[in-house]
Amino acid sequence: MEIGIEEMRRRFLKVAAASVYDALDAMGYANQCLSLEIKPVTPTCHIAGPAFTIRGSREPRYDDDLKRPQFEDFGLFKAMYDGCIIVINAEVDRYCGHWGEMMSYSARQHGAKGVVIDGGTRDREGLIAIPDWPVFARYTTPIESKKRWRPLEFQVPIYVTGTLTSQVRVNPGDWIVGDPDGVIVIPKEIAYEVLLAVEKIEINEEGTRRELAAGVPVAEVYRKYGRM
Numbered sequence: 445m446e447i448g449i450e451e452m453r454r455r456f457l458k459v460a461a462a463s464v465y466d467a468l469d470a471m472g473y474a475n476q477c478l479s480l481e482i483k484p485v486t487p488t489c490h491i492a493g494p495a496f497t498i499r500g501s502r503e504p505r506y507d508d509d510l511k512r513p514q515f516e517d518f519g520l521f522k523a524m525y526d527g528c529i530i531v532i533n534a535e536v537d538r539y540c541g542h543w544g545e546m547m548s549y550s551a552r553q554h555g556a557k558g559v560v561i562d563g564g565t566r567d568r569e570g571l572i573a574i575p576d577w578p579v580f581a582r583y584t585t586p587i588e589s590k591k592r593w594r595p596l597e598f599q600v601p602i603y604v605t606g607t608l609t610s611q612v613r614v615n616p617g618d619w620i621v622g623d624p625d626g627v628i629v630i631p632k633e634i635a636y637e638v639l640l641a642v643e644k645i646e647i648n649e650e651g652t653r654r655e656l657a658a659g660v661p662v663a664e665v666y667r668k669y670g671r672m
Contacts, residue, residue: 449494449527452619452639453557456492459642461623463649467641468630478612478627479605481582482562485571489578491558491622493529494632495614497602500534500542503594510594518550520598526555529620532595533602534563540587541566548574560620560627562604563593580627604629 456464468476484491498520503510514520524530530551534542543559545567551559558578565571568584603611612629614620619630619638630638648670 447636452635453492453527455639455643456619456621457490459621459646460649461621461625461628463642463645464621464628464630464638465626466645467638468628471634471638471641473631473634475606475609476612476629476631477607478560478622478629479562479582480607480626482560482580482605482627483582484622484624485565485568485579485581485584487624489558489580489622489624491529491560491578491580491620491627493527493557493620494617495531495620495629496524496528496556497599497614497616498530498532498595499597499600499602500532500593500595502592503596504591506590506594512594512596514598515595520595521550521554523598524551524554524556528556530556530559531602531604531614531620532559532561532563533604533614534561534593538563538582539585540564540589540592541585542589542593543579543581545570545574548577548579552577560604560622578622580622 465477532542542563543561543565548571561581564583564585565579565581566585571579599616601613601615604614606612614629617632619632619635621628621630
């Protein structure tokens with residue numbers, strides 16, 4: 445069964461990243477959690493959507509010295525689509541801002557619903573002020589990326605630093621789901637199957653939570669739901 449991006453996004457936004465991890469783990473995909481150093485800029489961020497990938501690298505050249513036909517005439521933003529989540533691999537850079545406030549406004553105008561950066565961002569206060577715009581990054585910084593790091597390609601497979609493995613591959617269209625616990629990558633081929641599994645887990649989670657809060661003995665709750 446196929447459903448649209450907006451319905452998938454709406455349903456994934458209702459579930460916990462922990463439940464997504466549990467579903468993937470049970471299906472044999474244990475290494476889909478991005479580095480736990482990639483955190484939400486605001487503590488209550490939730491993010492969900494298909495990945496719009498950007499591959500970049502350390503690069504001192506820019507403007508006329510670095511020809512990038514894909515990026516001419518704002519090609520990066522024109523390629524974005526409703527519901528997508530920007531995912532950036534910043535490789536070994538750990539000092540400059542690979543994204544920022546004005547880039548966010550532009551991406552949002554073209555349908556993007558948030559950004560995940562294996563690197564840094566500038567303009568934290570400005571990003572927080574953008575309504576419904578979740579940002580996950582390793583750090584914030586005042587240092588600009590121009591003259592130091594440049595995006596070179598978009599909508600290509602990339603590697604992002606992982607937690608249980610050194611790298612997690614992110615293909616264009618893979619689903620990205622994240623909350624304050626972390627960010628998970630769901631291969632697009634199994635995204636709907638994972639969603640259904642996660643929703644079942646969430647039903648049990650809610651039942652467990654409700655009955656424990658009401659004082660039902662833990663052994664009884666565990667026998668009923670099989671979760672703690």
